[in-house]
Amino acid sequence: MEECRCVLTVELPKDWKKISTGLNKISEDVFYADNYDILIDSPLEMGNQNILEFEIQGIKHFICLTGEGKYKDEIIINDFRKIAEEQIKFFGGKIPYEHYTFIIHLVEKGGGGLEHLNSFVAQFARLNFSDENLYRKFLGLVSHEYFHLWNVKRIRPFELGPFDYNKENYTKSLWIAEGWTSFFDNLFIRRCGLINDEEYFEFIENEYNDVMRFKGRFHQSLSESSFDTWIKFYRKDENFSNTQISYYTKGALVAMMLNIEIIKNTNCEKSLDDVMRILYKDYEKDRSKGYTQERIKEVCESVNGGELNEFWKMYVYGTDEIPVEEYLGFAGMEVTDTTNSASADLGIESRTENGKLIIIKVIDGGSSYKYGLNFRDEIISVNNFRVNEENIKSILSGIKPGDEIKVIISREGLIKEISLTLLKPIPKFKIKRMEIITDLQEKVFQKWIPG
Ligand SMILES: [Zn+2]
Structure with missing residues (x-):
């Protein structure tokens, strides 16, 4: 009955007053879904959560905050709205849903999130709103899960939907689904002005340090890391960082390199932004199936105006060292090693x-x-x-x-x-803008991070 339309009636316990969900409403406690896939891709939050609301183009957005937390309603609304508006603008201004629900669980500690068709669920520690650094990371998470409504829920790998719910679904494209999302999430909070350049660089720095600290980058490619996630990434053992890499962090850095590669090769006319938009057009043309790995490369090459065989061979299928420093250089940025060379650690x-x-x-x-x-x-x-x-x-x-x-x-x-x-400690890198920047470097920078 996967294709059947279904109706869901919710009977709340006596003291629970509210229901938040991406499902469409028939009445206050009756909802419907056009098929099974939509039903299970629409979590329901039930209880006495704080529900905030804002509209974009007349479309309702609900922020549902469950649990106590030290936050201010108007700041949450303002920041979430900015993120949403920036991303909607990026994809041409047309909103692909009738309503959207952000479900936020305020917990003692922990974090993370999961995307759905027109909602997401994320966690944040209830007392961390006043810590600017941690709150920035939370906004990065909000931006990440929201961006998934395009990249993953709609623009998706061929293997990820329609799903076969009877078995694990393997794909070699999580470095695009998650890695590119990890590249764009922080970029959007920079572009909409919620963070400044230095704060944006810090996000890249963290990803760079995460990848460069561990030798796993020489043993496992992005493509393999994507494919093995069912048995490796979500079942990490003690040797994980020595033998494997994260398609999130390395995926984000390779997306950044690819972005700069395209900007550089097109005389600052095109970027990874254009690739994303073409992929979204693909989806709008045929919603029944997702992209293949080959299609991604083909779109990148057409935007780039030339083949990218070497790039793919080295950084997607291969385990060559990623020349992040060199690429940042094209945008007038540099990497410095801030490790105290006099200190040592056990590793x-x-x-x-x-x-x-x-x-x-x-x-x-x-x-x-x-x-x-x-x-x-x-x-x-x-x-x-x-x-x-x-x-x-x-x-x-x-x-x-x-x-x-x-x-x-x-x-x-x-x-x-x-x-x-004792050997030298593992290096810790810092990213900043160069002292002297050429016009070309500035142009590349502006094409990447306009604002
Ligand atoms: Zn994600």
Whole structure:
């Protein structure tokens, strides 16, 4: 009965007063969906949530906030509206839904979201509204999930809809579905003026640091990372960062590079914006099926005015180092390494379990990896000081790259002593504009980040 129209009647518990959903209404508590797909792609929030409203072109938008939180209604409405208006303008001004519902769960801690046809659900920590940095990230998330109403829910990989709900649906295109969305989400909050250039650069910086810290980028391509998400990305193990990459962060950086590549090759006439718009036109022409990987490349090449075989071979299908610095250079931006070269670290992540300091990750390229510390080793002492989570930093302070230290561990209940020479810490990069910028660099920058 997948194609059948269905009616849903909600019987609320006595003290619950409100229903928020993307479903169309027949009456206050009766809704309908044209088919099964729409029904299950429309979550319902039921309770006593705070519902805010705004209109764009006469179309109603509902922001449903569940749970206590330290926010101001008018700021939320204003910021959400700006994001929505910017994206609607981007796709030509026509709104593809009859109403939209933002469902926000205010929780103690945590975050994340999931897109739906004309709604999304996201989480944010109730007390974090006053932290500017965290609130910016939340706006990035709102922009991300909202952008999905185009990129994923409508412009979608061939494999993702109509779905076969009986099995996992595999696609090699999540680096477009999620990676490009991760590129555009922050760009939109910059373009609509909710953040400034420096704040925008910080988002790119975080993605760049995330990708460059880990050797996984040399082992798994974007295309493979997309395909393996069912068994890898959402089932991360301790070795994840050494062997795999995120199609979100690397996908966003490759989208940024591709954007600059197109701008550069078209004398600043075209960009990835144009690619997105053509893909949306494709969807409007034939809504029954999504894009193939080949179609994406074809559209990029037509906008670019020349083939992109090498680009795809190296950065989509391959594991070549991504030359982010070089691309940022075309836009008059530079990358600096801000790591304190006098400091050293063990290159592990650890946590306390039953009073023991246990290694939960050993990072490829770090000292511990090189000298044989392992996942699940208990660190007992460093240079004869008993260690715990709190004092490990002070024990390591003053120890420089090249110095040798003595670590005593317990592995599977056996005591071992390991000497290791500390290596430089994993680099931390900062992105800023160059001191001297040529006219061409400025033109590229303006085409990318107008505002
Ligand atoms: Zn997403």
